[in-house]
Amino acid sequence: MYTFEHCQDIINKELEEISLKDSPVNLYEPIRYILSIGGKRLRPSLTLMGCNVFSDIIDNAIYPALAIEIFHNFTLMHDDLMDKSEIRRSYPTVHKKWEENIAILSGDAMLVKSYEYISKCQEDILDKALSIFNQAAIRVCEGQQYDIDYEKTTDVSIPEYLNMIELKTASLIAGALKLGALAGQSMSYDTDLMYEFGRNIGIAFQLQDDLLDVYADPAVFGKSGGGDIVSNKKTFLLVSALNSKDKKIIPVLKKWIEKIDFNRDEKIKEITEIFNKLKLKELTEAKIDDFFKLGLKSLDKISIPDKRKIILRNLTKRLVGRKK
Amino acid sequence: MYTFEHCQDIINKELEEISLKDSPVNLYEPIRYILSIGGKRLRPSLTLMGCNVFSDIIDNAIYPALAIEIFHNFTLMHDDLMDKSEIRRSYPTVHKKWEENIAILSGDAMLVKSYEYISKCQEDILDKALSIFNQAAIRVCEGQQYDIDYEKTTDVSIPEYLNMIELKTASLIAGALKLGALAGQSMSYDTDLMYEFGRNIGIAFQLQDDLLDVYADPAVFGKSGGGDIVSNKKTFLLVSALNSKDKKIIPVLKKWIEKIDFNRDEKIKEITEIFNKLKLKELTEAKIDDFFKLGLKSLDKISIPDKRKIILRNLTKRLVGRKK
Numbered sequence: 068m069y070t071f072e073h074c075q076d077i078i079n080k081e082l083e084e085i086s087l088k089d090s091p092v093n094l095y096e097p098i099r100y101i102l103s104i105g106g107k108r109l110r111p112s113l114t115l116m117g118c119n120v121f122s123d124i125i126d127n128a129i130y131p132a133l134a135i136e137i138f139h140n141f142t143l144m145h146d147d148l149m150d151k152s153e154i155r156r157s158y159p160t161v162h163k164k165w166e167e168n169i170a171i172l173s174g175d176a177m178l179v180k181s182y183e184y185i186s187k188c189q190e191d192i193l194d195k196a197l198s199i200f201n202q203a204a205i206r207v208c209e210g211q212q213y214d215i216d217y218e219k220t221t222d223v224s225i226p227e228y229l230n231m232i233e234l235k236t237a238s239l240i241a242g243a244l245k246l247g248a249l250a251g252q253s254m255s256y257d258t259d260l261m262y263e264f265g266r267n268i269g270i271a272f273q274l275q276d277d278l279l280d281v282y283a284d285p286a287v288f289g290k291s292g293g294g295d296i297v298s299n300k301k302t303f304l305l306v307s308a309l310n311s312k313d314k315k316i317i318p319v320l321k322k323w324i325e326k327i328d329f330n331r332d333e334k335i336k337e338i339t340e341i342f343n344k345l346k347l348k349e350l351t352e353a354k355i356d357d358f359f360k361l362g363l364k365s366l367d368k369i370s371i372p373d374k375r376k377i378i379l380r381n382l383t384k385r386l387v388g389r390k391k
Numbered sequence: 392m393y394t395f396e397h398c399q400d401i402i403n404k405e406l407e408e409i410s411l412k413d414s415p416v417n418l419y420e421p422i423r424y425i426l427s428i429g430g431k432r433l434r435p436s437l438t439l440m441g442c443n444v445f446s447d448i449i450d451n452a453i454y455p456a457l458a459i460e461i462f463h464n465f466t467l468m469h470d471d472l473m474d475k476s477e478i479r480r481s482y483p484t485v486h487k488k489w490e491e492n493i494a495i496l497s498g499d500a501m502l503v504k505s506y507e508y509i510s511k512c513q514e515d516i517l518d519k520a521l522s523i524f525n526q527a528a529i530r531v532c533e534g535q536q537y538d539i540d541y542e543k544t545t546d547v548s549i550p551e552y553l554n555m556i557e558l559k560t561a562s563l564i565a566g567a568l569k570l571g572a573l574a575g576q577s578m579s580y581d582t583d584l585m586y587e588f589g590r591n592i593g594i595a596f597q598l599q600d601d602l603l604d605v606y607a608d609p610a611v612f613g614k615s616g617g618g619d620i621v622s623n624k625k626t627f628l629l630v631s632a633l634n635s636k637d638k639k640i641i642p643v644l645k646k647w648i649e650k651i652d653f654n655r656d657e658k659i660k661e662i663t664e665i666f667n668k669l670k671l672k673e674l675t676e677a678k679i680d681d682f683f684k685l686g687l688k689s690l691d692k693i694s695i696p697d698k699r700k701i702i703l704r705n706l707t708k709r710l711v712g713r714k715k
Binding site: 088091093094145148149168171172174175176178179180182183186190193194197198201204205208209211212213215216 | 412415417418469472473492495496498499500502503504506507510514517518521522525528529532533535536537539540
């Protein structure tokens with residue numbers, strides 16, 4: 068069986084050897100750049116690992132995996148532009164290093180390239196692979212639009228927030244796993260279970276991300292927390308706080324959200340105190356646990372001996388920060 | 392046989408009935424908007440007409456035709472944003488009516504939607520249809536990048552310019568026709584000839600467009616000319632003038648190109664006079680004729696009775712402004 072690290076190596080090697088034309092330089096250089104500045108290669112590795120659950124040979128999953136990774140990097144390129152982010156993985160973002168129009172057009176070309184790769188998968192699964200890929204791709208766009216819409220309002224319900232992260236984050240993780248299962252010649256029933264596994268695990272990952280911004284140990288997490296709090300990013304914690312029944316809390320939160328000039332540490336401290344008071348750490352951990360268990364239930368149902376699922380299950384545990 | 396007008400009606404009807412979700416509103420409303428504000432539906436009609444050359448039944452060409460039209464409108468949405476154009480088909484452009492990020496993301500979703508439609512084509516041609524579509528899509532991106540690059544320099548050769556318009560404009564027209572031929576169950580040899588027909592005709596269309604900006608009769612063309620001259624747009628005429636052997640002309644042209652404050656009519660008049668002096672009207676007309684004839688040669692070679700090609704040939708003639 069292939070480990071996560073082995074799959075990452077395969078993907079990194081494939082990406083290094085990816086064939087891209089030299090010109091126009093301003094179209095292809097940003098693509099080479101964003102693909103070269105790292106990243107965990109989680110999604111394409113999940114495609115390979117999803118395949119490996121059903122098949123010892125994972126070669127058929129490589130093109131779909133690359134399609135997923137190129138698509139994911141396309142979304143980063145356009146999201147960074149839309150969010151005006153200047154740094155991605157410690158490097159300047161494409162629209163900063165080049166310019167906005169180049170980020171638009173290179174992103175477009177990457178989206179086309181991702182379809183070139185999904186088109187290369189075996190002919191007998193092409194139709195289904197495209198359907199999975201199309202569905203994931205449009206859901207990611209929908210999720211990103213809700214995310215942008217929700218930036219402008221404090222009136223977001225918890226179900227709306229969960230739907231948004233399912234679309235924006237979980238649908239690509241689920242699609243990546245489902246494509247892997249499909250490439251591994253899984254039965255249709257198992258392919259759908261793999262999607263459900265990925266969907267729930269994907270939501271759990273995002274909630275874990277939300278949690279770590281506030282409660283991570285900086286020594287372990289590698290960056291000082293509170294960035295989401297400072298930027299008013301809608302997270303499960305903030306949305307939960309804004310939906311709190313304790314009506315005294317809402318005006319305090321809104322005051323902080325509206326403030327232009329503030330002391331960063333003070334804002335983080337005060338909002339974290341509200342989160343603590345509302346026991347949102349515990350609530351979020353419980354939610355992560357719910358989705359994690361729901362995901363594992365689907366993985367368990369897949370009609371394959373358990374020993375073929377252990378690596379995937381352990382990776383998932385690691386990613387949602389569970390010791391056992 | 393189906394006429395152009397009949398094909399336009401089919402496409403317009405299909406576009407009216409296209410199924411798009413209601414929300415997120417800011418993702419789907421701009422797509423509905425750009426698809427509803429008209430346009431000649433030339434490319435998708437060419438897909439239907441390309442199919443009709445080989446087959447009386449054109450139903451199989453409808454999904455590829457819609458894919459082409461949605462893709463074309465995606466390029467308009469992103470190109471208008473990159474060019475900062477405010478008006479498209481007498482209506483405000485998407486980034487003006489909404490905002491820039493909405494134009495980016497709705498455009499992305501349209502590109503995904505175009506792949507949804509190409510994915511719906513018959514399974515026995517899916518692989519080839521994707522390959523044609525992918526190739527056209529990436530070429531359009533490459534052409535747009537060269538176009539942007541060439542805006543910033545006066546040092547563009549005629550072959551570079553022709554390559555740029557081939558990529559940006561002709562490759563989608565050629566791809567549209569080739570997809571139609573494929574959907575009409577044409578032989579591979581004929582499918583390639585249809586591409587060559589479209590490629591040459593597409594270049595001729597663009598040269599005709601370049602010509603009409605300067606030499607159209609406003610009463611016929613419906614808008615006053617010279618817009619390309621005013622905006623320094625690289626056209627076949629301007630590129631030819633900048634490559635003129637008459638070295639006295641270059642500094643005059645460059646002076647006009649660099650001028651920020653100028654009288655619009657004076658600029659049009661003086662540059663048109665340079666074009667006249669260099670006989671660029673005649674040169675461009677001769678080039679159009681070359682590409683037109685090359686295109687027709689490919690159409691003639693297609694192994695189908697000539698009577699099935701007449702409507703397509705006559706449309707082409709009409710579009711490159713030929714009386715006979």
